[in-house]
Amino acid sequence: MASAFCAFRILMSRMSPFRDSRFSNTATLGLAHTRRIMCNSSHSVSSSPSPSDISSSSSSFSLMETSENPRWRPMCLYYTHGKCTKMDDPAHLEIFNHDCSRELPVAAADIEKKKSQEFSFFLVIDLEGKVEILEFPVLILDAKTMEVVDLFHRFVRPTKMSEQAINKYIEGKYGELGVDRVWHDTAIPFKQVVEEFEAWLAEHGLWAKDTDGALNNAAFVTCGNWDIKTKIPEQCLVSNINLPPYFMEWINLKDVYLNFYGREARGMVSMMRQCGIRLMGSHHLGIDDTKNITRVVQRMLSEGAVLKITARRSKSNLRNVEFLFKNRIK
Numbered sequence: 001m002a003s004a005f006c007a008f009r010i011l012m013s014r015m016s017p018f019r020d021s022r023f024s025n026t027a028t029l030g031l032a033h034t035r036r037i038m039c040n041s042s043h044s045v046s047s048s049p050s051p052s053d054i055s056s057s058s059s060s061f062s063l064m065e066t067s068e069n070p071r072w073r074p075m076c077l078y079y080t081h082g083k084c085t086k087m088d089d090p091a092h093l094e095i096f097n098h099d100c101s102r103e104l105p106v107a108a109a110d111i112e113k114k115k116s117q118e119f120s121f122f123l124v125i126d127l128e129g130k131v132e133i134l135e136f137p138v139l140i141l142d143a144k145t146m147e148v149v150d151l152f153h154r155f156v157r158p159t160k161m162s163e164q165a166i167n168k169y170i171e172g173k174y175g176e177l178g179v180d181r182v183w184h185d186t187a188i189p190f191k192q193v194v195e196e197f198e199a200w201l202a203e204h205g206l207w208a209k210d211t212d213g214a215l216n217n218a219a220f221v222t223c224g225n226w227d228i229k230t231k232i233p234e235q236c237l238v239s240n241i242n243l244p245p246y247f248m249e250w251i252n253l254k255d256v257y258l259n260f261y262g263r264e265a266r267g268m269v270s271m272m273r274q275c276g277i278r279l280m281g282s283h284h285l286g287i288d289d290t291k292n293i294t295r296v297v298q299r300m301l302s303e304g305a306v307l308k309i310t311a312r313r314s315k316s317n318l319r320n321v322e323f324l325f326k327n328r329i330k
Helices: 002-013 026-039 090-095 163-174 180-186 190-203 226-239 253-261 268-275 286-302
Strands: 121-125 135-142 148-157 218-222 249-252 311-313 321-323
Touching: 121 286, 135 190, 135 286, 148 180, 148 190, 148 286, 163 180, 190 226, 218 226, 226 249, 226 311, 249 253, 253 268, 253 286, 268 286
Parallel strands: 121 218, 218 249
Antiparallel strands: 121 135, 135 148, 249 311, 311 321
């Protein structure tokens, strides 16, 4: 117990500067980090502040703010990988969430101003990993109802790194977040991640092998061009696989945000600050960032934004990308 409180004190001292009283509850976030570490011996979790902690008095936006919301619980990351062994344990189910949609609810008032979209579904993605991809989370958002349909989440084991380098890399990346153990327990090679991702897309009717390989009435949404423009092709090269054809175009939320609001936001945190949305969970934990980007998407849709493709890769030269918005973040 003493070590847990020591960890709590260290983590409190390392809180990111943007987590001030205007945007988050520091004590709640510190306790969330501590809960991860204390629970790491059995199940690692993705922790976030409660709905009451992230509601914004400066906004009438009702996502995450309705009194009807179920009591918030941190998400079990073993469950997101299909490896939770405690689904019949009432104590575990009482503590941990196994349904990400409860973190991103939508009220009737949120869809009053929503406009018709070109796509039926948005696939919000936010990768983690600079050397190689370490985390691959994708959330399906229904463009009409703004509700979460499903979540795909995999930790990714590097292909070309030594075990020693991997251990050091993961300790530095995920150790402080308390999810290093679940990463080691669940991480799989990128090639396998792609295979499982395609099976998941097919299960939802969003992709099929016997077509041209493009998504079916869906589009990826990223916070920047890096994820799909740069990192996925790099990882495919390292993993010795072809670039999947559904990664040919995407929506860069930064560009849509700039053109819709007429103001620039360089990243997810800037968008959330400007919209008065408080950070949920741990920044740079991919699953939490994906949820936070989804919350920005929900906000923009509720205010009448239309999400259109902003970038498209050339079929003749995959390195060439055409940016479709004249006014964009460079």
